[in-house]
Amino acid sequence: MSGSAPQKWRMNQTQAAFVLLLPFLATYALFLIYPFFRGIWISLHDWNLMAVAFNPDAKEFVGLHNYERVMWGENITWGAFVNPLVQISGLIGLALSIFLRRTGRVSKVTAIALAIAAVLLVFLPGFHPGEGGRWYDRRFWPTVGNTMMFVGLTVPGVTVSALLLAAALNRETKAMTVFRTLFFLSQILSVTVVTLIWQIMFSPRQGLVANVTEAFGGTPIVWLTDERFAMAAIVITTIWWSLGIAMILFLAGLQDISKDLYEAASLDNATGLRAFWYITLPNLKRTVTLVIVLQVILQFQVFGQAHLMTQGGPNDTTQVLVRYIYQTAFRDSDLGRASAMAVFLFVIMGAFSVLQFVLGREEDR
Amino acid sequence: MKHLIIGAAVAATIATGASAQDVTLGRFFGACEDAGTDTKASVGEACIIQSIINAASAEIDGVTVTTLPTDWGNYYDQIKASYAGGTAPDIHVLHRSSLAEFAGLGALADLSDDLAAAGIDTADWAPAALSAVSSDGGIYAVPMDFHANLWHVNMDLMEKAGLVAEGKPILPTSPEELLAQAQQFKDATGQNYLAADFAQFPIGVRVVLALMWQQNANIFDGDNATIDSDAAKNAVQAITQLFGAGLADPQLNYADSQQAFLNGEAGILVNGTWVVDFYTDEATKPEVGLKSYYVADFPTLFADGATWADSHMWAIPASLKANDPAKYAAALKVLAFINDHNIDWARTGHMSVRNSVLNSEEYTNLPHRSEYAGTAAIARDTPPSARYGAIQDVLNRELQAIWLTDKDVNAALADANIEVQDLLDR
Numbered sequence: 001m002s003g004s005a006p007q008k009w010r011m012n013q014t015q016a017a018f019v020l021l022l023p024f025l026a027t028y029a030l031f032l033i034y035p036f037f038r039g040i041w042i043s044l045h046d047w048n049l050m051a052v053a054f055n056p057d058a059k060e061f062v063g064l065h066n067y068e069r070v071m072w073g074e075n076i077t078w079g080a081f082v083n084p085l086v087q088i089s090g091l092i093g094l095a096l097s098i099f100l101r102r103t104g105r106v107s108k109v110t111a112i113a114l115a116i117a118a119v120l121l122v123f124l125p126g127f128h129p130g131e132g133g134r135w136y137d138r139r140f141w142p143t144v145g146n147t148m149m150f151v152g153l154t155v156p157g158v159t160v161s162a163l164l165l166a167a168a169l170n171r172e173t174k175a176m177t178v179f180r181t182l183f184f185l186s187q188i189l190s191v192t193v194v195t196l197i198w199q200i201m202f203s204p205r206q207g208l209v210a211n212v213t214e215a216f217g218g219t220p221i222v223w224l225t226d227e228r229f230a231m232a233a234i235v236i237t238t239i240w241w242s243l244g245i246a247m248i249l250f251l252a253g254l255q256d257i258s259k260d261l262y263e264a265a266s267l268d269n270a271t272g273l274r275a276f277w278y279i280t281l282p283n284l285k286r287t288v289t290l291v292i293v294l295q296v297i298l299q300f301q302v303f304g305q306a307h308l309m310t311q312g313g314p315n316d317t318t319q320v321l322v323r324y325i326y327q328t329a330f331r332d333s334d335l336g337r338a339s340a341m342a343v344f345l346f347v348i349m350g351a352f353s354v355l356q357f358v359l360g361r362e363e364d365r
Numbered sequence: 366m367k368h369l370i371i372g373a374a375v376a377a378t379i380a381t382g383a384s385a386q387d388v389t390l391g392r393f394f395g396a397c398e399d400a401g402t403d404t405k406a407s408v409g410e411a412c413i414i415q416s417i418i419n420a421a422s423a424e425i426d427g428v429t430v431t432t433l434p435t436d437w438g439n440y441y442d443q444i445k446a447s448y449a450g451g452t453a454p455d456i457h458v459l460h461r462s463s464l465a466e467f468a469g470l471g472a473l474a475d476l477s478d479d480l481a482a483a484g485i486d487t488a489d490w491a492p493a494a495l496s497a498v499s500s501d502g503g504i505y506a507v508p509m510d511f512h513a514n515l516w517h518v519n520m521d522l523m524e525k526a527g528l529v530a531e532g533k534p535i536l537p538t539s540p541e542e543l544l545a546q547a548q549q550f551k552d553a554t555g556q557n558y559l560a561a562d563f564a565q566f567p568i569g570v571r572v573v574l575a576l577m578w579q580q581n582a583n584i585f586d587g588d589n590a591t592i593d594s595d596a597a598k599n600a601v602q603a604i605t606q607l608f609g610a611g612l613a614d615p616q617l618n619y620a621d622s623q624q625a626f627l628n629g630e631a632g633i634l635v636n637g638t639w640v641v642d643f644y645t646d647e648a649t650k651p652e653v654g655l656k657s658y659y660v661a662d663f664p665t666l667f668a669d670g671a672t673w674a675d676s677h678m679w680a681i682p683a684s685l686k687a688n689d690p691a692k693y694a695a696a697l698k699v700l701a702f703i704n705d706h707n708i709d710w711a712r713t714g715h716m717s718v719r720n721s722v723l724n725s726e727e728y729t730n731l732p733h734r735s736e737y738a739g740t741a742a743i744a745r746d747t748p749p750s751a752r753y754g755a756i757q758d759v760l761n762r763e764l765q766a767i768w769l770t771d772k773d774v775n776a777a778l779a780d781a782n783i784e785v786q787d788l789l790d791r
Contacts, residue, residue: 050470053449138784205621222616225564227770311438311565315766330442332755333466334791 043339075133083125090121166250187244191304253287386695391454474686494718506678510715513674520657560631565618571673576600578671629654641714674744
């Protein structure tokens with residue numbers, strides 16, 4: 001019997017892997033790859049959302065025109081110190097990267113990444129409209145600036161506060177479990193609920209913040225319509241909202257650190273803050289990198305907070321990129337131009353993903 | 366037994382499913398739970414419109430109406446996305462100011478030849494209402510109201526400030542008088558003279574627009590932006606002088622400015638016709654600061670009377686008319702029902718669009734109606750434009766920049782001019 005059985009066809013490992021991956025790949029291609037290239041395709045057209053829906057021929061191929069109308073202007077020139085603060089900090093960054101590499105404090109890849117970022121910081125803000133010139137879209141670059149500002153404030157805010165919370169709550173007691181749950185709770189709320197809660201908190205008439213200010217004899221701040229505080233209000237809201245997941249990642253990282261290290265350190269008289277600085281932080285380096293990169297990618301896509309709390313105001317100080325894309329696509333029906341902005345956003349987030357990949361590989365070595 | 370069940374199921378399908386048309390409806394105005402079907406008892410825009418819709422669903426044979434969940438702030442984005450996706454609601458509300466864009470793209474059904482058969486008499490519509498729903502010779506919607514900016518007045522505070530004569534508030538007739546009366550008001554009451562949403566929705570824009578129209582100026586003329594003008598500067602400064610002297614607070618948003626007025630912390634609230642019945646109702650409550658409520662026409666500070674106005678109307682997608690005649694007929698029945706209940710909608714404070722309602726005793730006897738009878742004659746809006754929403758947004762941004770962030774008036778108007786010109790050129 002055994003001799004006469006026909007030879008069974010068996011998949012080799014590669015084929016099996018491919019078959020198992022097929023459902024994922026198909027979904028991924030259909031819902032991510034295809035829309036992505038479709039988006040790039042749309043960005044090359046003059047494409048009115050509603051007009052094209054009624055008449056598919058209503059679009060017109062315009063090449064890179066949308067990119068030009070969004071990012072470029074009339075009579076744009078380059079100057080070395082147009083935006084001195086940013087450009088000088090770029091130069092400092094460049095010098096730092098060379099110094100760090102020379103002294104062997106960072107690896108080659110990190111130094112190159114830092115140097116590229118620094119060069120861009122020197123180069124990009126140098127563009128400005130010359131005499132009689134203007135940006136075609138006067139809101140785009142300020143909106144990019146606002147988004148960067150938001151990311152620049154939110155990411156360190158989330159990272160530092162989540163790290164401190166995680167360190168404080170990393171104990172095996174009932175109370176700490178309760179606190180961990182409480183701090184994570186805000187994360188599960190939807191953006192509408194979060195913004196509703198904070199709009200009430202910030203309200204100058206009935207808000208908790210105003211009541212506390214008044215109790216101490218101050219006049220309440222009108223957070224959401226004051227240009228000095230509107231962005232801060234959105235950042236505070238976002239930090240409160242995004243704290244949970246970062247805290248959980250840090251807690252996982254903390255529990256990976258061997259207790260022996262702390263015991264050994266305490267013999268050398270390193271406890272408390274010292275132990276945190278010399279043992280906890282270095283061992284959390286990978287988690288910190290992960291949290292920062294994840295947060296950067298996430299926070300660049302901020303939309304709901306600015307849309308619901310301040311409507312981008314006052315005077316566009318909280319207008320962010322995704323909200324501008326949304327308005328251009330749906331209010332103005334200008335899908336081509338909106339897609340061009342979306343491709344720009346993709347490039348930024350793609351750069352950070354590559355950075356994470358590079359840093360992650362380096363630490364594996 | 367088995368046959369009996371199948372027979373009953375078939376009978377039920379014939380009785381309900383086969384002939385019943387479920388019409389989906391998209392609207393703003395906010396949500397109202399438990400609106401009921403009594404169109405005479407509901408209070409406030411959201412509950413009055415929902416009670417009319419519920420009544421239509423209950424009373425029209427073979428038609429049920431499902432109100433889709435939509436949000437005020439994102440309403441048009443949502444409607445446009447649904448049109449683009451081929452899933453537009455069977456009936457939806459829109460503003461006169463948006464008709465140009467929707468009708469121009471061929472999104473809306475031309476109702477001209479079907480209204481009479483559905484029992485809607487276009488001859489009963491006020492001429493301005495007919496022109497509001499017309500575009501390129503066709504009728505693309507059924508009008509429901511005119512709404513306009515009013516001055517809502519706290520008479521107790523005005524009395525205290527000596528600004529009442531013969532039971533009516535004394536209102537300014539020039540920017541100088543506005544400042545003088547506002548100061549007189551503050552000195553007597555300690556409160557702000559005027560409140561409005563200058564920080565969120567474009568109500569401040571509508572105030573400035575009205576003051577421009579009062580000088581026979583506008584924000585664009587054909588394809589040319591004309592915002593960077595002396596008239597615009599005069600209009601803006603008529604308002605900013607109040608902020609500068611501490612007689613009004615530019616930082617209040619819609620809810621806060623309304624709350625300030627209801628608390629008795631402002632003499633005047635600039636807001637639309639849509640809140641007249643709500644404030645009337647509030648003023649009867651013991652816990653509300655506002656006790657003696659009066660509604661006045663937007664005063665004329667320059668040469669001619671003018672106040673911002675718009676119109677709500679109901680439309681049907683062109684695709685429904687083309688593809689589903691039975692449902693289209695059902696949708697028209699619902700529009701006819703809403704048209705028949707124009708008097709109930711007017712209870713909000715909005716102005717009716719039907720001559721028969723405008724001349725009825727029931728209409729003229731609505732609370733405060735006689736106090737703002739002059740508003741219909743001074744109602745204005747910007748010329749039709751497919752970029753209306755974006756233009757309003759530019760103005761709202763630049764005007765807020767002036768009063769919230771101290772941007773120079775000339776610079777703000779020049780910037781607004783450039784941006785509106787860009788929008789007109791697109």
